[in-house]
Amino acid sequence: AQTVTQSQPEMSVQEAETVTLSCTYDTSENNYYLFWYKQPPSRQMILVIRQEAYKQQNATENRFSVNFQKAAKSFSLKISDSQLGDTAMYFCAFMKVFTGANSKLTFGKGITLSVRP
Amino acid sequence: NAGVTQTPKFQVLKTGQSMTLQCAQDMNHEYMSWYRQDPGMGLRLIHYSVGAGITDQGEVPNGYNVSRSTTEDFPLRLLSAAPSQTSVYFCASRDRDTYEQYFGPGTRLTVT
Numbered sequence: 001a002q003t004v005t006q007s008q009p010e011m012s013v014q015e016a017e018t019v020t021l022s023c024t025y026d027t028s029e030n031n032y033y034l035f036w037y038k039q040p041p042s043r044q045m046i047l048v049i050r051q052e053a054y055k056q057q058n059a060t061e062n063r064f065s066v067n068f069q070k071a072a073k074s075f076s077l078k079i080s081d082s083q084l085g086d087t088a089m090y091f092c093a094f095m096k097v098f099t100g101a102n103s104k105l106t107f108g109k110g111i112t113l114s115v116r117p
Numbered sequence: 118n119a120g121v122t123q124t125p126k127f128q129v130l131k132t133g134q135s136m137t138l139q140c141a142q143d144m145n146h147e148y149m150s151w152y153r154q155d156p157g158m159g160l161r162l163i164h165y166s167v168g169a170g171i172t173d174q175g176e177v178p179n180g181y182n183v184s185r186s187t188t189e190d191f192p193l194r195l196l197s198a199a200p201s202q203t204s205v206y207f208c209a210s211r212d213r214d215t216y217e218q219y220f221g222p223g224t225r226l227t228v229t
Contacts, residue, residue, distance in 0.1 A: 004159075009157075033216045035217075035218075042222075043205065043222070043223045043225075044220070044222055044223070045160075045207060045209075045220035045223075047217060047218075050215075050216075050217065091159060091160070095216055095218075097216070104150060104162045104165060104175060104176075105150075105152075105160070105162070105209075105218055107159035107160045107161075108159055109157055109158060109159045110159055
């Protein structure tokens with residue numbers, strides 16, 4: 001079974017600064033996806049970024065980038081130029097690649113990020 | 118294109134009552150799932166479906182039933198509500214090619 005660990009329950013960052021959210025996972029699989037989801041106070045789950053395990057290049061989406069270390073099973077999210085709208089809970093998630101059925105996401109417990117003005 | 122829709126947004130039940138949480142998607146996704154979110158627990162999978170007529174249990178299935186008669190709809194039934202089922206419930210559907218999951222807006226359920 002896969003597990004996803006987010007060890008920091010809360011973080012705070014000053015507006016315009018950079019913050020890194022940590023995530024580690026445990027799996028024996030070689031082919032999988034990793035995701036970061038954002039959940040603002042509206043509670044809507046929003047996909048921030050996705051990383052395919054077989055790609056060595058780290059994914060980036062505007063101010064969001066990841067540091068994917070496959071051997072270390074680490075998948076951290078870096079938010080540059082933090083904005084007040086980045087205040088939210090962030091979840092790291094893992095999904096095994098199947099040719100058939102089960103497509104479940106395994107989530108970490110989340111981290112609450114507060115951006116200070 | 119509405120994506121994934123869920124109704125209701127809020128619900129209060131008394132212990133022992135039954136209800137159905139509705140979920141629909143208009144993206145023709147085969148894969149659909151139900152998750153519950155509890156404080157400090159992340160999201161946990163309740164049930165999932167890989168196509169019409171095919172469902173299976175996830176991590177926390179007890180007390181819940183599902184069915185999938187069409188590609189679009191995936192309702193979640195609480196047969197006899199218990200206070201332990203107080204939670205926020207999310208329905209999601211998955212893109213077959215990108216593996217991206219699209220989430221509905223969630224239902225906050227309180228069982229008293």
